[in-house]
Amino acid sequence: MDKFVVRGGNPLLGTIKVSGAKNSALPCMAAAILTEDEVILENIPQVRDIETERKLLASMGAEVELGYGRAQHRTHIRCAVLSDPVAKYEIVKTMRASSLVLGPLIARTGVARVAMPGGCAIGGRPIDLHIKGLEAMGATITQEHGYLEARTDRLKGAHIVFDKITVTGTEDLLMAATLAEGESLFENCACEPEVTDLAALLVAMGAKIEGAGTSTIRVHGVTKLHGARHRINPDRIEAGTFLVAGAITGGDLNVDCCEPAHLSALINKLEQCGVRIDVGTDHIRVRSGGDLKAADISTEEYPGFPTDMQAQYMALATQAEGTTVVTENIFENRFMHVQELNRMGANITVQGRTATVRGKTPLQSAAVMCSDLRASASLVLAALVADGETILDRVYHMDRGYERLEEKLRGVGAQIRRMGDVFGKR
Structure with a gap:
């Protein structure tokens, strides 16, 4: 069974291309x-x-x-x-x-x-x-x-x-x-x-x-x-995941071949967090604007904040100063990544459909388990800023919806590699 090994600490720099949705x-x-x-x-x-x-x-x-x-x-x-x-x-x-x-x-x-x-x-x-x-x-x-x-x-x-x-x-x-x-x-x-x-x-x-x-x-x-x-349209959730990756690592990342109009809710929230965003016709540049600030989210149907970006945003919230309240209104069982983020040093409590994230907390490497597609992405994001080498198990969830994620991230400076059987003979 495949695993990802991620060593944190590198800001993501360069251009990363979004696949079809x-x-x-x-x-x-x-x-x-x-x-x-x-x-x-x-x-x-x-x-x-x-x-x-x-x-x-x-x-x-x-x-x-x-x-x-x-x-x-x-x-x-x-x-x-x-x-x-x-x-x-x-x-x-x-x-x-x-x-x-x-x-x-x-x-x-x-x-x-x-x-x-x-x-x-x-x-x-x-x-x-x-x-x-x-x-x-x-x-x-x-x-x-x-x-x-x-x-x-x-x-x-x-x-x-x-x-x-x-x-x-x-x-x-x-x-x-x-x-x-x-x-x-x-x-x-x-x-x-x-x-x-x-x-x-x-x-x-x-x-x-x-x-x-x-x-x-x-x-x-x-x-x-x-x-x-x-x-097929560009994948707005993959694009959003990359935007958060650039922001959480304090990088300078150009997310290319995307549709910015599909990402308005996320872009607005990242700007509230203090992230610098430059929007082009088919690309978005994300840069560090200094220390991240907490900003609450509540998932909604489009054009609201997408439930498929909730887990990734929660990883970002662990690195923001202050308290972030995350309310999940679409799915009732979408906080399974919380336990794994807490094992890495996050301070997150859950009550019903609401998660409270108290930041900023330093994250540390750990062996963690991927429970679903977007939870997997949140753990990769956390691992990119964790101290040491994090091992993510069951990354077959990731392969359901992200095309060659580790190769794309490696191309912009992430220290990430795959271990085990290789899907698609990569």
Whole structure:
């Protein structure tokens, strides 16, 4: 099992490049199910979840080619024949995004059998909103032996108000509605850039969608979609992780190939902490502005402070003067990194959905355990400023969503190396 070994103390200097967004790429790959023509996706990150999605689509009968060499961040998907419309548990057990094939499968084939999703154990991400929406569109859904089975002659447009904002639920029903009969109106939708990115691909495929990126989306169903070429958005969470890395190490780091407009909440909070930020068209420069100052955060749906940046920000807060209050409003079990940060010398207490960080505390090296994707990133950030050599176990969580993280960080001065089996033969 892979481990990271990190020796702290080096400021990060230079330019670091952001990869494509995993959370955009996964629904866009699922969208290829909606047509028998070829869908070409560019700027695909080389991470474990993408490989899992490739296996999933291939197991259904799709032809999926992940590029190599100069085309290594491109994928060609052709779902001409879906001979086995089943998302098998042995494939999807490590990935929450498995639920994203439910909508397009039933819209295209009239039948779908999908294993209940797995992924990071950060709290409940119920699939009931997917089920409720698809049933409103005319699907019959049963659940047995850990699988959801959906059937319909053809989905029909419906007026659906989401009980709570859900990114994957919005994406799943958006895909289903593109081939439904009539018009669908969705309210209380997720506004995340990943939803907008998916909608852009669907429109390129011939879908008729209005309002993506707002809380109300209207879809006029069509009888058939065609192939398209689409470039995936930059990963705003990877970019945010790098911004925090530059800030926590007191470095001078240029985060390149990103979309600054997607990072406004984080940028504003870093500036409150005293970090110097210079924003360009597709890059952000982060520099030390002296001692870091405490600034509270409360995670919210986009465009609020992202839950996927909460753990990384908490690592930064350990190095800020004063008390930082972190309130987690999205997932109820997303403080698993706290215990590991405290083992490194942090002073963090948790009560319910609120964590209180008292800084600044010197961090020391330790052997720590990665519990989920973003918690792993927070421990890397803490290790970059810890005294001594920190060993991070179970970094396979990191490989689910960060492309060659250790190589990118090493390129800007971090002392970080991987031990153990190598994912992707790096």
